[in-house]
Amino acid sequence: MLKNRIIPCLDVKNGRVVKGINFVELKDAGDPVEQAKIYSDGGADEICFLDITASNENRDTIYDVVKKTSKKCFVPLTVGGGIRSVEDINKLLNCGADKVSINTAAVENPKVVLDSSKKFGSQCIVVAIDAKKNGEKWEVFTHGGRNNSGIDALEYAKQIEENGAGELLVTSMDRDGTQVGYDIDLMYKISSKVNIPVIASGGVGNLDHLVDGITKGKASAVLAASIFHYGKHSVREAKEYLDSKGIPVRI
Amino acid sequence: MKVTIVDYNSGNISSVINSFNEVAKDKVNIEVTSDLNKIKSSDKVVLPGQGSFKSCVYALNKINGLSDALNEFAITHKKPLLGICVGLQMFADVGYEETETKGLGWISGKVSKIDNQNGKYKLPHIGWNQINIVKDSKIFKDIENNSHMYFVHSYEFVPNDKKIISATTDYSSNIVCSVEKENIFGTQFHPEKSDKSGLKIIDNFINL
Numbered sequence: 001m002l003k004n005r006i007i008p009c010l011d012v013k014n015g016r017v018v019k020g021i022n023f024v025e026l027k028d029a030g031d032p033v034e035q036a037k038i039y040s041d042g043g044a045d046e047i048c049f050l051d052i053t054a055s056n057e058n059r060d061t062i063y064d065v066v067k068k069t070s071k072k073c074f075v076p077l078t079v080g081g082g083i084r085s086v087e088d089i090n091k092l093l094n095c096g097a098d099k100v101s102i103n104t105a106a107v108e109n110p111k112v113v114l115d116s117s118k119k120f121g122s123q124c125i126v127v128a129i130d131a132k133k134n135g136e137k138w139e140v141f142t143h144g145g146r147n148n149s150g151i152d153a154l155e156y157a158k159q160i161e162e163n164g165a166g167e168l169l170v171t172s173m174d175r176d177g178t179q180v181g182y183d184i185d186l187m188y189k190i191s192s193k194v195n196i197p198v199i200a201s202g203g204v205g206n207l208d209h210l211v212d213g214i215t216k217g218k219a220s221a222v223l224a225a226s227i228f229h230y231g232k233h234s235v236r237e238a239k240e241y242l243d244s245k246g247i248p249v250r251i
Numbered sequence: 252m253k254v255t256i257v258d259y260n261s262g263n264i265s266s267v268i269n270s271f272n273e274v275a276k277d278k279v280n281i282e283v284t285s286d287l288n289k290i291k292s293s294d295k296v297v298l299p300g301q302g303s304f305k306s307c308v309y310a311l312n313k314i315n316g317l318s319d320a321l322n323e324f325a326i327t328h329k330k331p332l333l334g335i336c337v338g339l340q341m342f343a344d345v346g347y348e349e350t351e352t353k354g355l356g357w358i359s360g361k362v363s364k365i366d367n368q369n370g371k372y373k374l375p376h377i378g379w380n381q382i383n384i385v386k387d388s389k390i391f392k393d394i395e396n397n398s399h400m401y402f403v404h405s406y407e408f409v410p411n412d413k414k415i416i417s418a419t420t421d422y423s424s425n426i427v428c429s430v431e432k433e434n435i436f437g438t439q440f441h442p443e444k445s446d447k448s449g450l451k452i453i454d455n456f457i458n459l
Contacts (some may be wrong), residue, residue: 002422003379003399040446045379071269076401076444093263098444120262121302123375123403166375166403197373220373250379250399 003250004214005045005221006238007078007199008228010035011052015061017229018052033068035229040073042235045250047073048101048169048223051081052144063095070096080128080169089116093124101169103128104142107149107156110163117164126199127165129153131186132173138186145173153186154193161194168194169223171202179205179226187217199223207233207241214247254457255282255293259317260310262301267335270443271297274453287320295456296324300337304346304362304406307337308354318355326357329434331459333390339430339437340408348406358432360410365423372423374405380420382440388417388431390438390455398448400428400440408439 010017010032017032036047047069051062059082066079079092080101089100105112106127117125130145131138131153138153157168170190172183182200191198197220200213204224213222227233239249254275256267264283271281282289290296298321300307311317325332334342343354346362354362367374379399384391400420407426410416418429420440428439436456442449 001381002376002402005378070265071273074266074270074273074444074446074450076403094265096265096269098263098266118306119302121306122405123301123377124263167377195367195370195373196375197377220378 001248003045003248004242005199006210006235006242006249007046007048007221007223008039008044008235009048009050009201009223009225010229011050011225012062012065012081013052015065030229032065033072036069036077037072039228039235040075043239043250044075044235045221046076046078048078048080050101051079063091066092066095066097078126080126084112086112086116086119089120093120099124099126099167101126101128103130106160106165107140107142107151110160113160113163113165117166122164122166125165126167126169127160128169128171129157129190130171130173133183133186141173145176154189157190157194161196165196167197167199169199169201173202175203176201178203181205181209182213182217184212184217187213187219191218197221207238210238211242211245211247214242215245252278252295252457253280253282253293254295254297255284255290256297256299257290257317257321258283258285259314261299261307261337264299264301266441266443267297267299270450270453271457274450274457279457285314285317287316290320291324293324293330295330295459296321296332298332298334298338298341300335300339300341302337304337304340304348304354305350305352307341308346308352311341321355325435331434331456332436333456334435334437335443336404336439336441339439340406342430342435342437343408343410346406357435358410358415358430359412360408362406362408365405365407365426368423375403376405376422376426377403380422380440382418382420382428383425384418386414386417386431388429388436389459390429390431390436390452391417392455394448394451394455399445400438400442400449401444402428402440404439408437
């Protein structure tokens with residue numbers, strides 16, 4: 001039986017781990033290579049690096065982090081943030097990333113998703129959707145949550161699936177950093193709309209939120225940052241908790 | 252001992268290289284190349300593969316003499332070869348991803364899309380699934396039945412001769428996830444991304 005995945009996410013800036021509260025106020029929580037190794041030894045099903053300021057700053061630090069991590073961690077490594085082109089994707093994959101997560105470029109230029117999934121296979125193309133509720137619908141935001149594209153998130157999810165995305169990483173902007181739980185309604189609606197796996201993100205404050213993301217939100221995988229890297233919970237604790245709730249996990 | 256990972260522009264092979272280097276340490280020489288003579292003089296060959304069946308077959312055929320060199324290595328000289336993911340799928344006679352494409356024809360059978368049962372099962376099949384070992388395979392030494400392996404694929408290998416199947420995994424149906432036919436080994440899952448169990452499979456292959 002296919003297991004639900006738990007994915008710790010490390011927000012990386014200038015080669016160091018940080019986690020934003022609603023994408024601002026950054027705290028330093030250590031070395032990404034060591035953190036990733038702790039996570040993979042602790043049973044993380046994948047590791048995700050998000051290079052949060054990559055759109056604006058020098059990207060070379062992330063390549064170095066990916067290179068070092070991929071020599072130590074033998075679980076899948078996803079890298080996102082600031083990816084603009086097929087060449088950027090090529091570089092990250094060559095450094096040892098297994099998947100890339102594309103956000104802004106996928107909205108501005110859907111051809112990047114089309115071309116890269118053709119070139120490298122959909123299995124390594126994750127499209128990240130940052131969505132914020134506006135009335136009855138959700139709108140897609142780009143540039144690390146700064147710009148509203150006005151695009152309907154559900155329609156976008158379907159369209160990007162057709163363009164060749166292998167997975168969707170769905171983040172609720174309203175919930176990110178709040179620790180009050182995933183936007184279950186959003187997760188459920190997108191997951192029901194597409195036939196590719198959905199990774200739920202944004203808002204995890206406790207282990208029950210992870211359970212809800214899978215059972216109510218129908219996500220295939222749950223991503224969380226702060227509950228893991230400030231030592232509030234270990235990945236193993238999270239897995240044991242999910243297991244106790246009858247959710248299939250790799251233990 | 253020289254193990255060659257075939258580099259034929261089949262997508263991202265960094266993780267395969269990293270994992271083999273991790274296991275080999277300094278004891279075994281890991282070479283990454285498409286040089287025909289180097290492949291022929293290897294003790295073991297690893298055939299990775301990412302992307303579609305069609306794109307991998309095309310990439311393989313683009314390198315003059317490569318498929319002949321692999322044939323000579325695996326079929327004529329019967330030296331150990333491990334196919335990973337689409338590398339395994341290419342053992343088949345034919346694949347149906349994108350368009351009908353001829354495979355290497357080493358293990359009679361076809362590669363077709365996993366039946367998602369009208370959307371009941373999401374595709375790609377991504378994540379950790381347990382393997383059901385149905386036959387002793389040399390690469391499964393010290394691997395427990397029901398071990399978790401990392402999968403990412405939408406197509407499955409359906410061999411005609413079921414006796415070559417060494418493990419299956421349950422997703423929509425019993426998907427063939429490992430084969431062993433004499434000196435030819437293949438895994439649909441990614442041992443290079445399957446943590447300690449995966450590294451053990453790589454170790455077993457290196458130590459054949």
